[in-house]
Structure formats: C-alpha cells, structure tokens
Amino acid sequence: MLCGTAPIATLSKRAVSVDFDPSFSVDLGQAQWLQFSYELPGTREELFPPGLHPTTPVVVTLQLWRVANGDLGDFGLAQLRLSCRAGMRIRAFLLQSVIDGDNAARVLSERYAYIPTPGTVHIDRRSDRIEALVSVGGNSVLHAALLKPEGLEVSGLQHIGNMNLAISKGVPQLLQIEPSIATLGLQRGAQQLMSFDAGFWRLPGRTLKHSVIAASADVKLALPPVRYVQDPALSATVGTKEVGFKLDRAGT
Amino acid sequence: MKFGLFFELSVPRPLTRQNEQLAIFNTLEQARLADQLGFDYLWVVEHHFLEEYSHSSAPEVLLAAIAVQTERIRIGHGAVVCVPNINHPVRIAERTAMLDILSKGRLEVGTARSSTWTELGGFCGSPDITKASWDEYVHAIPQMWMRDSFSWDGVTFSMPERNVIPKPYQDPHPPMWVAVTTPGTEMDAAERGMGCLGVSANSFAQQEQTVKRYRHAVRSCNPVGKVINSQVAGMNFMFCHEDRGRAASIGLEMVRKFNYLNTHQLWSREVYPTSSYRTLGNLAPGKGTKAPSDPMEEKSVPEGVTIGCPEDIIRAIKTWESTGVDSINFILNTVETIHQEDVLASLRLFAREVMPAFKSRIKAAGEAA
Numbered sequence: 001m002l003c004g005t006a007p008i009a010t011l012s013k014r015a016v017s018v019d020f021d022p023s024f025s026v027d028l029g030q031a032q033w034l035q036f037s038y039e040l041p042g043t044r045e046e047l048f049p050p051g052l053h054p055t056t057p058v059v060v061t062l063q064l065w066r067v068a069n070g071d072l073g074d075f076g077l078a079q080l081r082l083s084c085r086a087g088m089r090i091r092a093f094l095l096q097s098v099i100d101g102d103n104a105a106r107v108l109s110e111r112y113a114y115i116p117t118p119g120t121v122h123i124d125r126r127s128d129r130i131e132a133l134v135s136v137g138g139n140s141v142l143h144a145a146l147l148k149p150e151g152l153e154v155s156g157l158q159h160i161g162n163m164n165l166a167i168s169k170g171v172p173q174l175l176q177i178e179p180s181i182a183t184l185g186l187q188r189g190a191q192q193l194m195s196f197d198a199g200f201w202r203l204p205g206r207t208l209k210h211s212v213i214a215a216s217a218d219v220k221l222a223l224p225p226v227r228y229v230q231d232p233a234l235s236a237t238v239g240t241k242e243v244g245f246k247l248d249r250a251g252t
Numbered sequence: 253m254k255f256g257l258f259f260e261l262s263v264p265r266p267l268t269r270q271n272e273q274l275a276i277f278n279t280l281e282q283a284r285l286a287d288q289l290g291f292d293y294l295w296v297v298e299h300h301f302l303e304e305y306s307h308s309s310a311p312e313v314l315l316a317a318i319a320v321q322t323e324r325i326r327i328g329h330g331a332v333v334c335v336p337n338i339n340h341p342v343r344i345a346e347r348t349a350m351l352d353i354l355s356k357g358r359l360e361v362g363t364a365r366s367s368t369w370t371e372l373g374g375f376c377g378s379p380d381i382t383k384a385s386w387d388e389y390v391h392a393i394p395q396m397w398m399r400d401s402f403s404w405d406g407v408t409f410s411m412p413e414r415n416v417i418p419k420p421y422q423d424p425h426p427p428m429w430v431a432v433t434t435p436g437t438e439m440d441a442a443e444r445g446m447g448c449l450g451v452s453a454n455s456f457a458q459q460e461q462t463v464k465r466y467r468h469a470v471r472s473c474n475p476v477g478k479v480i481n482s483q484v485a486g487m488n489f490m491f492c493h494e495d496r497g498r499a500a501s502i503g504l505e506m507v508r509k510f511n512y513l514n515t516h517q518l519w520s521r522e523v524y525p526t527s528s529y530r531t532l533g534n535l536a537p538g539k540g541t542k543a544p545s546d547p548m549e550e551k552s553v554p555e556g557v558t559i560g561c562p563e564d565i566i567r568a569i570k571t572w573e574s575t576g577v578d579s580i581n582f583i584l585n586t587v588e589t590i591h592q593e594d595v596l597a598s599l600r601l602f603a604r605e606v607m608p609a610f611k612s613r614i615k616a617a618g619e620a621a
Binding site: 057 | 516
C-alpha cells in the first residue's frame with residue numbers, strides 16, 4: 001500500500017519544538033478563511049513521512065487565516081498542506097507556514113507546531129475577487145485570487161485537520177491538529193495564481209498547474225488541545241498515542 | 253434471500269501488468285464458479301484511477317466476457333457512472349443493450365454519480381452537476397432502449413432525433429438500480445422505481461430504516477422506465493471456512509485492507525466545496541467503520557459481517573434478511589489478500605452449507621403458496 005518515503009531525519013530538520021500541555025487550548029475568534037487548491041503533479045511519496053499516506057492525486061491547499069480579536073489578538077497565517085491519510089483519517093500534512101504577529105507565532109509554533117516563518121499575510125476583498133498576498137522578507141511568496149465569488153451553503157465546506165511535524169523532548173512526532181471551525185458564510189470561485197515561490201513552500205521545482213477551486217469563508221476559529229500524536233515512522237494504526245496519558249494505544 | 257458477488261478488481265502493489273491480469277482472470281474464474289454454484293447475481297463496479305482499490309474502469313468489457321462464459325447468473329453493471337465527462341448516456345444505452353443481448357437477458361443496470369475527486373477531477377468533471385446528470389440519464393436511457401426515435405433537450409446533455417441501437421434483449425428493458433452509499437439516496441431510488449443497490453457498510457438498524465423508507469416510498473413511485481424494480485440489495489464481505497478462527501484471521505485482513513484503501517480515495521467534498529455531496533461518501537471514516545484513532549483495536553468479526561464458519565454466516569444473513577433486504581452481494585477479496593484457491597473453496601462451502609438454509613425456505617414458501 002502507498003505510504004511516504006521521506007527520511008524522518010531530513011524532515012525533522014525543519015520541525016519546530018513543542019511543549020505539550022494537555023489542557024491548553026486557544027480561542028482565536030472570528031476570522032477570514034481563504035483557500036486555494038491545486039493538484040500536485042509528479043511523484044508524491046517522497047514528500048511524506050512513512051507514517052502518512054498520500055492521496056491519489058495529492059492536492060495542495062494554500063490556506064490563509066486573517067484573525068481578529070481572539071485570545072492571540074490580530075494575526076495572519078498562511079499555510080501550505082498536502083492531502084493525505086493518517087491511517088483511515090483524512091488529513092493534510094503541513095509543509096510550510098507564515099505567521100504575522102509575534103505572539104501568535106510563538107503560541108502556534110510552541111503548542112501546535114505551525115512553522116513560525118515571519119512575514120505578512122494579507123487578504124484583500126474586492127467587489128469581483130478576493131486576493132491573497134503573502135510576503136517573506138519583503139519578497140512575495142504567494143499572490144493568488146479567488147475570482148467572481150459566488151455564495152454557497154455553509155454545509156458545503158469540509159474542514160480538514162492538519163498533521164504537523166514537531167520535535168517533542170527530542171523525538172519527532174506528528175501532531176494531530178483539529179481546529180474547531182464554525183463556518184458562518186461561504187463563497188467559492190475560480191482561482192488565479194499570479195505568483196508562487198515553490199522553493200519557499202518546500203516544493204522546489206514543482207508547478208501548480210491543475211486547478212481545483214478556491215473558497216473563502218467567514219469562520220469562528222479555535223484550537224483545542226492536541227489529543228493525539230503519531231510516530232512519523234509508523235503507520236497511524238500502530239504509531240498513534242494519546243497525549244497526556246502515556247498510553248500507547250497499540251500496546252507497544 | 254438471493255446472493256450475489258460484488259467485484260471491485262482490486263490489485264495489489266506493485267501495480268505490475270501481471271498483478272492486474274491476475275486479478276482479472278481470478279475474477280473470471282470466480283464468476284464461472286458462482287454461476288455453476290447457483291449464485292443469483294454478479295456485479296462489476298465502474299471506477300477510474302483508483303489505484304489498488306479498483307482497476308475496474310471498463311466493466312462492460314469484463315461483463316461481456318462473463319456473459320459469454322456463464323449461463324444463468326444475472327450480470328450487474330454496478331454501477332455505471334452517469335456523468336457526461338465520463339460516459340455519454342447514448343453510449344451507456346448502447347453498451348448495456350449489447351450486454352443484455354450477449355447475456356440473453358441477464359443484465360441488471362446499476363447507476364451512480366461518483367464521489368471522488370480522483371475520478372471526477374481526472375475527467376475534468378464538476379461535482380456540482382453529477383446529481384442532475386444522473387437524474388437526466390436515468391430518465392433518458394430507458395427511453396433510448398424503448399423508442400425507435402429519441403431526442404433530448406436537457407440541462408446536462410442534449411441530442412437531436414436518432415434511433416439508439418441495438419435494443420435490449422429484455423422487453424421492455426433491463427431492471428435499473430441506484431448505488432446507495434449515503435442515507436437519503438434510497439429515496440432517490442424509490443421515487444424513480446429503481447432498485448436500491450447498497451454499496452456501503454450499514455448497521456442492522458440503519459439497514460432496517462433504509463429498507464423501511466424505501467418500501468414506503470416505492471409504492472407511490474414515478475418510474476423512470478416501464479419496469480419498476482423494487483428490490484433492496486445489501487453489500488457485505490464474505491469468507492466462509494469450517495474453522496471459525498481461520499475464517500476470521502483471513503477474512504478480517506481482507507476487510508481491513510478494503511476499508512483502508514477505500515479511505516485513501518480523494519473525496520470530492522474534501523477539496524471542492526459543494527452542496528452536491530453531503531458526506532464524504534462510501535466507507536469514508538466515520539461511516540460503518542471503527543474509531544479511526546483506534547483502527548487495530550477490533551480483532552473479532554464485527555456483528556453482521558459474513559465471515560466465519562457456515563453457522564456464523566447463516567446467523568448473520570438471517571439477521572440481514574430480517575431487516576428486509578432481498579439480496580446480499582459479497583466482496584470476496586481485496587488486493588488478492590486471500591489466495592484464489594481459498595476464495596473458490598469459500599464459495600463452494602457457502603453454496604454447500606449456507607445457501608440451502610435459504611433456498612429451501614424459498615422453495616417451501618413457493619410450495620405452500
């Protein structure tokens with residue numbers, strides 16, 4: 001069966017260190033949520049650790065949050081994720097993220113293993129489009145637009161949780177991140193990619209050609225405590241354990 | 253109670269040509285044996301690009317081979333994808349009519365709309381219109397079969413007047429079914445006078461409710477063709493062995509791999525926000541499967557799964573029978589997990605020990621009448 005082949009040691013070099021607190025959660029408040037989706041051509045297994053399984057095909061989601069008035073104040077997050085499975089669970093594997101807002105960057109990386117690359121994350125709503133602009137060090141790494149947004153029932157949106165690679169007490173772990181997201185309004189439209197720095201987003205040499213669709217939503221966001229972690233070298237069926245209970249569910 | 257087989261053409265990695273051929277020829281052998289043993293139905297799915305899970309992208313070709321290699325088993329096109337980018341409705345009417353002729357009137361026509369982005373995206377199809385196209389197709393195809401002059405001016409396809417040929421062997425046309433994966437679809441089937449072809453795992457209680465809703469609605473159906481098909485079919489895994497423990501260890505591995513591979517499809521709803529799909533579909537996590545965070549916890553045969561010794565299987569089928577289903581279609585293998593000799597032995601044992609428990613009741617009921 002299909003599974004990732006990326007060496008854990010290589011992946012771990014970019015993983016952030018986390019500090020588990022089974023009771024920690026954060027209410028992020030209201031947010032603008034914007035996502036662009038593209039199929040990823042080419043080989044896929046080498047992008048994932050052995051514990052995760054690529055979907056056929058792999059879809060890249062470029063997801064932006066513009067958050068206001070929550071526990072972490074105003075901040076923006078842009079993340080690139082790859083569609084995958086952890087055992088039978090539908091997941092997306094985090095490759096790269098940009099966070100503007102020092103406090104948010106610290107909390108989201110220390111507690112949830114988002115990568116705290118400093119930069120700017122803008123969502124610009126216009127009458128006929130919604131634009132995403134992400135810059136790092138003054139250079140644009142993403143410029144995309146959702147064109148001619150059309151309204152859709154909020155039930156049409158399926159939110160997919162993350163698998164974020166982290167180092168905990170020196171050991172690489174995949175954190176199962178399950179944001180609580182209430183969708184308050186949803187729009188959808190064709191997408192246009194003006195610029196995409198594949199190297200920055202850790203997809204060097206790759207191009208995003210086959211478009212899926214863009215979506216925009218008004219949401220209420222919260223990040224509950226991390227409940228499960230997975231050994232990235234093992235399938236979720238044997239490598240998953242519950243945080244805070246020291247109990248390996250596979251009994252190993 | 254009738255019994256059928258449900259073929260996915262699942263192929264193990266590495267995806268070599270030899271492995272594909274092995275799965276296909278094993279399927280043919282199972283089909284011939286099932287025909288001899290007295291199974292009632294044989295269904296072949298239509299899927300595209302679903303590596304490992306299903307290499308059955310040209311079921312009409314396989315069914316043609318089965319049709320000429322068998323004599324009495326009914327052959328099911330289960331289910332043909334009713335989406336313009338994948339199948340034009342005229343081609344469906346033409347192919348199914350030819351299959352019906354080759355099988356001398358043994359064809360059952362299942363219909364579906366696909367739920368994966370893997371398939372729809374591969375054909376550049378839109379998830380938004382699949383329900384509409386399916387609805388148009390199931391209304392149009394029976395007319396193509398029956399009328400010498402057919403035209404259509406619709407939303408998802410249109411065509412000028414033509415005679416769609418050949419006409420089916422069964423007069424007026426073969427029975428039609430709807431593949432039912434999510435609650436509510438059975439009503440789509442019932443309202444149109446089409447059979448309810450269950451293709452996902454349900455609990456007894458869920459199945460009973462599905463049958464109840466279906467039976468109530470089909471009484472006042474507005475049939476899409478001239479034939480009302482009011483049958484309900486369930487789906488199950490089957491491995492029958494005298495040794496209960498051996499049956500469980502072999503059969504559950506098949507179930508585990510099937511469920512695992514099934515969840516690896518990229519569901520449309522997962523990447524494409526749409527109101528057209530309310531759930532992820534089929535056996536996606538949370539539907540008829542165990543807790544995803546604990547996928548290895550369950551070691552014994554789950555209630556209702558037809559894996560075990562003949563007595564276990566008879567008991568499970570009787571419970572399914574009590575929910576009101578007319579037939580059960582069995583998945584026999586996944587990624588060739590079970591050796592072909594064991595699959596064939598399982599079929600023979602089922603026919604010898606399990607079938608009589610149900611066939612005799614049918615016979616007795618007929619005699620009493």
